[in-house]
Amino acid sequence: MKVAVIQFPGSNCDQDAVWALKLVGLEAELVWHTEKNLEGFQAAILPGGFSYGDYLRAGALAKFSPVMAEVRRLAQRGNPVVGICNGFQVLTEAGLLPGALLANTNLHFTCKDVYLRVERTDLPFTTGYQPGQVLKIPIAHGEGRYYSDAETLERLEQNRQVVFRYAPPPSSAEGEADGYNPNGSLNDIAGIVNEQGNVLGMMPHPERAVEGLLGYADGLPFFTSLKQALEAVGA
């Protein structure tokens, strides 16, 4: 059960993803972006950061990295592939997920807690959640506004490809309901999957929300779900 955490030059949440995977008992290895072989890995995570400095456009250069052909092959074979934050941007740039991530409507980088509603609990990443459960997970991005043309958006909704949606906090003591969507994403989209349900991209950082010590627990089921799914396939 080995998960590849892809390291592009400029990735900076790579170690955090490895830490979270190991915390739930998964094997995780950093894989440098020039690697041409992902043999032996059952899943891949494209972590957050600023791949290639986000020059040109967030995620735009990383899609040309040699390792991406292998990530694509893994995705086509039905193995779980996750893009978090910058990784989500890379997946849309690479055409593995539809739509694009545009600059936040506030036009600046925003790091804070947001609340997410879980829309699907039948995916390798979400079986540990309850339908409609509201999670507290931090975001940290400048370009996270999910956008697609109307047709794609409708298809996403019809196929139930929206996995996480920004939602108001469950109680007023935890924040204000106004402006719960932190970046202006269409339909409050925070994370989506492909039609097959094995390639997921999300802007919030579940890997930052796996330990009570740091004030979070809601990201943990994301990784335990993944572990279960990989074990089920492996068995």
Next chain:
Amino acid sequence: MEGTLPPLVQEAGIPLHEYREIVRLLGREPNRLELYLFKVMWSEHCSYKNSRPLLKLLPNEGPAVLQGPGENAGVVDIGEGWAVAFKIESHNHPSAVEPVQGAATGVGGIIRDIVAMGAWPIALLNSLRFGKLDGPEGDRTRYLVRGVVEGIAHYGNAIGVPTVGGEVYFHPDYQDNPLVNAMCVGLLRADELKRSRATLARPVYYVGSKTGRDGIGGAAFASEELSEESESKRPSVQVGDPFMGKLTLEVTLEAIRQDLVEGVQDMGAAGLTSSLSEMAHKSGLGIELNLDRVPKRETGMNPLELMLSESQERMVLVPRPGREKDLETLAARFGLDAVPVAHMIAEPVFRVVARGQTVAEVPTHALADAPTYVREGQENPAIAQQRARDLNGLPLPQNLEEVLLRLLASPNLCSRAPIFERYDHQVGTNTVLVPGKGDAAILRIKGTGRGIAVKVDANPRYSKLAPRLGAMHALAEAARNVSVVGGKPLAYTDGLNCGNPETPAGYFELSETIAGLAEASAALGLPVVSGNVSLYNEGPSYRIPPTPMVGVVGLLENLEHRAELGFQKAGELVVLIGSPEGHLGASEYLWVVHGLEAGTPPAPDLAQEARAQAAIRELIGRGWVKAAHDVAEGGLAVALAEMCLPYSLGATIEVRSQARPDALLFGEAPSRILFTVDQALLQMAVRVLEQHGLPHQILGQVGGDRLTILMPKQRLEWSVAALRKAWDAPLREVLP
């Protein structure tokens, strides 16, 4: 040479007596390049020539200190084989003329200092000072705030080091000359500490970005007053590239991990000149630099430009014998240049060679040992007058409820969330206490139960009116903030920002500030391990108040026992360490409500300070206290309001005293700490306070959604929602 200056000396802007000293040291006249090497190395920024004699007063030894001042950063032991390296550094003048790049490269520079010690950077903090937000000068201030915040975010977020804390203060005297100081903390194995050293005949590698014509003479620019012409110094500002910075960081730390290098040095201020000559001097050797080998970004750069360039994202690495190829291979993997540009020689000189010819040759000690100055300081009489002002006749405001809301909505007390939300404060997944949640940030050390607490602080109003007291307060308060989250302060780094030391008033402020720091260091048992001096912070109309930005690092041996600032549990009792009566002199209340900056700041009792900090650490360490907060600017009422905000939980408080109501509510006093404790534990908690000989009062109880303060003759009440509304808004308007 008597009388008129040689044209070259005039061009370089070197005082005649320093030029004579250079001639004496060389035994001949320097050529133009050599003269400029002296100019940058003898600048205040590189040589501390005005501050060095004073800095000797600061204690720099202690049981936890592994590396004191003099290296790229200080290092303290935190146990279980781990150590932390930390340092604060200023980037004031670049930020004044080009706020985005000035602030960004300030962050980049301090990160490289930490990396040079062999430490993985785990946290950034910053300390910012700006002028007025209101009136016609407000536009420039807002431009600077936006630019500086953008620059810090741009660099820190991309390089993947969390910005976990900071402070910002607005005061008219920063109008001409804002302050941008950045602090970085790094984690290392104590036995992997690196220093700026090299042995004889070793090749010296240049690793990182190529050298261009940016930041030329930056160190010298940092050591002059700002003027109308400073805008034309924009080319002296370096340009940051966090992407290259990240790659350089990874190569350096991986090279250390693989034990490929014997010495590391950051290439920061004064670029090749400073990094190579200092490394040679510290190693007791000389160095020969071949400029033809330096990777260049543009063509036609002459030796002077190459030697003075402050292009960013460059490091100096000295490979261990036989590991040269491994270092080159490692750098190539990241697409970076790694070139042997120099080698160590026995003769203690800094020799620069270009196209086969020696273009400069200077004894390394001559560059390192700039002349030092001890001057006569004298206080500006206007400040003494302000301090002596009688505040007894001050009118009492009619509506004290409204006063608290005004204070919460004032620039120095309102919410900092609009700033810190722009910084990634969690990357690295070590941030236990995020900004806004505690008086200091807490970071865990993975694989241990330990954590560190970090805080940077300075009160310019205190320092302006009484520089010596202000410096004592700065250290006391930063240490107190670390203690109230449960950390035992280990050591500090100081960013000393002052005006022109060549004026009697400027020198007085500098020397008084250092004297105050020295006194507080000794009394609190806290050594300084690193620091930075930034002088000449003044412009045509304003000189900054002396601003000693003190960054304290403390240790939590057991992270389970820590406190945050917000009330968390209804029913807990609220206890105050110290007296409820505050002073109005130099208070934020006096400034915001009465428009006065006058009176004397409260005199700190450092022995009581040490006991108050020890007591709160003991209470937290026993697991009895989970909420604690320092009572600082704005006094008791503001501190109580701040404790209501994080979890929207109110309290009912009773203050029994015959003092003026505004002094009770908003007056300031040192060594005061508010905390909450369960009723069942109260007796034991009080016993701890008594054992430490501390005055204290049980003020009231946590609960409800309102803050109620009962005074001898009146009852004041605010909804927490109203407090939040006042506190939330002001900086959102600057940073929407």
